[in-house]
Amino acid sequence: MDIATRVYNHRWKLDPIVRSLIDTDFYKLLMCQSVFTNHRDTRVTFSLINRATDVPLAKLIDEGELREQLDHIRKLRLSRGESTFLRGNTFYGKRQMFRPDFMEWFEGFQLPPYHLERVGDQYELTFEGPWPEAMLWEIPALAVLMELRSRAVLGQMKRFELQVLYARAMTRVWEKIKALQGLDGLRIADFGTRRRHSFLWQDWCVQAMMEGLGGCFIGTSNCLIAMRREVEAIGTNAHELPMVYAALARDDAELAQAPYRVLADWQAEHDGNLRIILPDTYGTQGFLDRAPDWLAEWTGIRIDSGAPEAGAEAAIRWWKDHGQDPREKLVIFSDGLDVERIQSLHRAFFGRVKVSFGWGTLLTNDFRGLAEGDGLAPFSLVCKAICADGRPTVKLSDNPNKAMGPDAEILRYKRVFDVGTQQAQTVQV
Amino acid sequence: MDIATRVYNHRWKLDPIVRSLIDTDFYKLLMCQSVFTNHRDTRVTFSLINRATDVPLAKLIDEGELREQLDHIRKLRLSRGESTFLRGNTFYGKRQMFRPDFMEWFEGFQLPPYHLERVGDQYELTFEGPWPEAMLWEIPALAVLMELRSRAVLGQMKRFELQVLYARAMTRVWEKIKALQGLDGLRIADFGTRRRHSFLWQDWCVQAMMEGLGGCFIGTSNCLIAMRREVEAIGTNAHELPMVYAALARDDAELAQAPYRVLADWQAEHDGNLRIILPDTYGTQGFLDRAPDWLAEWTGIRIDSGAPEAGAEAAIRWWKDHGQDPREKLVIFSDGLDVERIQSLHRAFFGRVKVSFGWGTLLTNDFRGLAEGDGLAPFSLVCKAICADGRPTVKLSDNPNKAMGPDAEILRYKRVFDVGTQQAQTVQV
Structure with a gap:
């Protein structure tokens, strides 16, 4: 038994779900650099959307714990080793995929504040800020919600x-x-x-x-x-x-x-x-x-x-x-x-x-059928840009069940993009 | 990573299969005390018997490794804590199940020498000595053979x-x-x-x-x-x-x-x-x-x-x-x-x-079907008293497939015990 490790672990106030700013999808960083170059000052709001209305997130997840996790993520900074990796690694066969000006910005980066409010049995969770900043909330926010909901179930189980x-x-x-x-x-x-x-x-x-x-x-x-x-x-x-x-x-x-x-x-x-x-x-x-x-x-x-x-x-x-x-x-x-x-x-x-x-x-996350009441099954949770410089965003996709945006705007987009009848498909995860 | 543990582990010459003299069946100790009292000087030979002739133990298990494990078991002595447990614990509601004279003997006990020889694709492994000594080989010997055969298969598998x-x-x-x-x-x-x-x-x-x-x-x-x-x-x-x-x-x-x-x-x-x-x-x-x-x-x-x-x-x-x-x-x-x-x-x-x-x-040991060629499935291996003071032992049991002993003696026992026709049953494990 490694006593020191045990004591150290016991001292933890928080078991962090997201422990690094690069614990995110690679394409977010690629897009972030692009946005940093072309639309640095566009203000965008990202919002959590729980498509699975039968999963009452606010009943399952304690608001205090959620805030702790989100606050922890706001304390994260790019570490020296992570920065070295992004600067020095070859991505898609290309050296210096991330430009020096972007890396300098990212090294000083902190995620912007979040807005969290309980509405019924769901959480309203939004991130507002300059596009290259707010966009980096998407993946960690989703990972935190998914994992906190799992932890609530896991916490009831024996060894x-x-x-x-x-x-x-x-x-x-x-x-x-x-x-x-x-x-x-x-x-x-x-x-x-x-x-x-x-x-x-x-x-x-x-x-x-x-x-x-x-x-x-x-x-x-x-x-x-x-x-x-x-x-x-x-x-x-x-x-x-x-x-x-x-x-x-x-x-x-x-x-x-x-x-x-x-x-x-x-x-x-x-x-x-x-x-x-x-x-x-x-x-x-x-x-x-x-x-x-x-x-x-x-x-x-x-x-x-x-x-x-x-x-x-x-x-x-x-x-x-x-x-x-x-x-x-x-x-x-x-x-x-x-x-x-x-x-x-x-x-x-x-x-x-x-x-x-x-x-x-x-x-x-295929834990379907592995816990009582299927409480560990994944569900359809997304975090999307809902508004840019005060204007609502719209997504149609090839599945009307994945469409999002104000109704009037959806109609306008369907007209502009000449979208006819679409085949609806069940969104699982 | 606990470096000290890792270095310590790496230094091991042997990963012992049996690490204690009481890593054995409780009834062996109960019987041992009885034998120690009533038949201390009877000389008994125990022998390994692999009923599964299709499992070529000598091809699967390295003789050197087998000797190392058996030699290690001969080095084991009852530890102070184990002795305290046997002396102080209540077994079947009874205090002092193990008498002081037996415990004193057991505290100085060492397993007697073994005889190991390869015969074809099987090992001949026997233990000869005073009954209370030789009998304590049965369980550790079986556990060693079973586990060495598993380890040979496990050693081929990736992480x-x-x-x-x-x-x-x-x-x-x-x-x-x-x-x-x-x-x-x-x-x-x-x-x-x-x-x-x-x-x-x-x-x-x-x-x-x-x-x-x-x-x-x-x-x-x-x-x-x-x-x-x-x-x-x-x-x-x-x-x-x-x-x-x-x-x-x-x-x-x-x-x-x-x-x-x-x-x-x-x-x-x-x-x-x-x-x-x-x-x-x-x-x-x-x-x-x-x-x-x-x-x-x-x-x-x-x-x-x-x-x-x-x-x-x-x-x-x-x-x-x-x-x-x-x-x-x-x-x-x-x-x-x-x-x-x-x-x-x-x-x-x-x-x-x-x-x-x-x-x-x-x-x-239900690892049936879990490895290539079913190399981890348990098989019918026993270790039995085959002779006492120079006379062969016999077992008939209620399943003729479990019978053992010289043919003439089996016939004599069947006559003496008036055993008629028995229903044969497949011996699995």
Whole structure:
């Protein structure tokens, strides 16, 4: 028994859920640098949205504990080693991915204040500030809410019950990995930071993927784990870019162009595997139909909502129409993945395009059925930019159940982006 | 990271499988004291018998490693704390179960030399010496062989593969415990020392039983674990007593009486719950038919071979024939138990008699199907007294597949004990 460690641990006032500013998705940092360059002064509000209204977060999570965790995160600063890693590491084959001016800013960075209020059985949790600051709350805020809700359940369990809980969860992850071992040419990454069970659990899953899948495991979206486990940090860009650009548009014409403006800015900064189109913010088909020709030369596309097969087929048709060879293009699937879907998508598209997978919540938080009342099952919690410089943001996506924004604005966006009837899909996680 | 611990561990020349002289079954110590009193100078040879001829122990286990483990066990001495426990603890409600003269002898005790030789793909491993000395090799020898064979398989596995292996094994044990939680009035003990997966694993299983079954878990046969976990040490007597007494009989008349002589000696020493008949050494039915009347007053019976229902029904009839109320009698089932059998036996006999279970190998070593080639599945390995003062021992039991001894002697014993046709049963563990 290591007495010193035990005494030290016992002295803890808090078992922190987020222990580092780079315990976040890599693409947040990439986007942050881009926003830092192009929209440093835009003021954006991010807000927690619990799509699972049957999960009464304010009943499950103590407000004091939530504040402690959030306050702790506001005390975090980039450490010297983290800064060295970001400055010195090669990301996507590129040295100095993060520019000196951005790194200097990030080294002095502190997360802005949060606003927390209980409304009924839910929490209203918002983050307001300059876009590059407020945006960095998204991932840690989600991770804190998810984990505090798990801890409330775990706190009721006895010692061996807990051991067996993790034994079962490990077995489940390992069986998933085993099932994927048979897939020839698989390329898969961990995208499970935001709704993970916990940091240590995500770290375990990544290591299990490393051992079980070898070179087929291409990396993790989690920057801290990528650093510690010496694997690739994975990620490019997300919906918040087109959502904020669109909110800032002064008229319908500018609105229609906003998604492409995002990518023009991105292209000025990145090449190669970072040139990945995320087409679904206002409907994939319309996005592709109206896309400028130069976009067809980008490396690939990420399918993040709607029926994934339909999205990929639309991309393949679009590439062919533009004289591109789909076999040279990358399709990244990242929506609601689990083993069966990964297997069927791989079978359907491997060889026709380059395929890769960003496996999220059902990798790092599949505790479904493992606790009484299913209190550890993941649920659909997001943290989104809801307003930019005082104007509301809108997301449509390829699944109407994922749409967000004021009703009138949703109608306007549907008109501008010519979005017809959409197929609704259950949002699981 | 506790550097000192790591350095200390790294310095180990040996990871010992048996670390204490009381890491053995409690009944060996009870019997040892009895033998120490009544047959101190009888010379007995114990021998390893691998009933699973398809498990080539000498190919799987390195002879040098086996010798290291056995040599280590010969270096063990009773520690001061262990001695204090044996002298001071209450066993079966009795203080000073172990007499001062026995304890003084045990405090100076060292296991006698062993004889080890490779014969084909098996090891010939024997222990010769005064009965109270040689007999204490049985359990540690079995535990060493079982665990070295497991270690050979475990040594090939990678880190997360190993973690998941134990995760699966834990889940399996826990599911068994959960299945037993529904049994009203269950009384169950761990009898799994000899063919356990490892000491730490047995210790885990015991603790899981404590948490999962509460008061229905009545203790463990392992004396060291009983001490450390502060639960009851469980066990009474075994086949070696009638086997050696029978081998020492000078004629057929003495042979026929030998099993009852054992119990007369036992009765002089023990009362209450320690008066448990083990009737099957030379056939249960004949043993009961010819038993002296005073034996019907004993507390209970242990069913360790044959069809367990038949054995228990025979005991119930016998008690009724002798004017005893079976509901006051204890029936202990201890042969090849697993959850289904425990459930069905409990259902069949609970209320008709007092029932309890000694759950062995399939509690502490159920790794069936968890490794490549099923290399961790338990197998039928025993260590038996094969000869006493130069005369061979014989065991018949209620299952001809468990019979042992020279053919001519088996025939003689069958005649003397009037054993007819027996039903053969597969010996699993």
